[in-house]
Amino acid sequence: MKIDLTGKTALVTASTGGIGHAIAYGLAESGAHVVLNGRSQASIDTAKAKLLERLPDAKFSGIPADLSDAAQTQALIDALPPIDILVNNAGIFGQVDFFETDDAEWDRYWHTNVLSGVRLSRALLPAMVDKGWGRVVFISSESARNIPADMIHYGVSKTAQLSLSRGLAKRVAGSGVTVNAVLPGPTLSDGFATMMEDEVKRTGKSLEELGKAFVMAHRASSVIQRMASVEEVANLVVYVCSQQASATSGAALRVDGGVVDDIV
Template identity: 85%
Template structure:
């Protein structure tokens, strides 16, 4: 299968590292002009430099903005060219006991994980519909279906993304625009590495070893029995953004290694 996104422009939010960076690479490798986003100019510049070295003939643009902030999101929207592909990847996660999670933390998760995608989709979907082609992808999580007891606030935000993506797919039905959610499971991302940093130092084990142990302890239903790589998640996203995926819309597509234990 030859995925060719030449002539398409993609905005990948929170793409300076982790899954977002891998998605930006994959879309660019397939020919898209990719707009890289991060919270700071420094992080965006570093990501652009890394991508340019890996793909010297590719086209990238950098636009910094903290998408948990409505005003910064609007500034980003005003600076955007025509966007054909929107990947709503911006998100925060972390373990916290429900009874210690205050309103401010709930609001931080809601604004970052949910409202960033609400605002960008509201701004960019009408143009896609008018042109008769577009792709919107929400990076949700298996935690949106398999709510973790130690990250209830995170799970709720990821379930909201599933509702949002399904509803938007129905709202633009028949337009040539697709809206989908991709659900990673445990992934060897920058965020996971940061979460395990102390454990790596304490045990001397590799991130991969600790990742496998984490999966077997906390997600024992995993079929692959290891975390995914960011590239494995990005591969699904690139396909969903392609012309070949034109019959896939309103779907929740799992890249969770089989953690969610059902057959649909």
């Protein structure tokens, strides 16, 4: 299977690092022009330089915006070229006990993890429908189905993304535009590397070893019994954005290593 996205333009939100950066690479490797997004121009410039080292002939541009803010999101929308592929990857996470999670924290997660995708989809989907082709992908989480007791606010926001993606798929049914959610599980992302930096120094263990220990301690139902790489997550996203995935819409597609213990 050869995925060819030549002539397509993709916006990948929060693509200066982690899973978003890997998705941007995968889409560009398949021929798409990728619009990078981060909170600052400096982070975009750094990410773009790293990508061009590996893909010197690829086409990247970038627009800084904090997508938890409606005004900045609108400014990004106003600056965009016509978009064929929207990957709603922007999101935050963190462990906070439910009884210590105040309204302001709930609002922060809702605006970042949910409303950013609402605003971008509302702005960009109509043109995709008019063209008869488009792809929208929400990067949700296995926590959408396996709500963590220590991150209930996060899990709720990720479950909301599943409802949003399914509803939008039905709203644009028959148009040639697909809308799907991809659900990563424990992943060796930049965020995990930062969290484990001191532990790597203290124990001398590799990030992969610590990731495996984390999975076995906290996600023991994992079938692969390790963390996924960001590239493994990106591979599924790139496929979902391809012409070959034209019959997949309204789906919640797991790349969680089998953490969610069911057969559906």
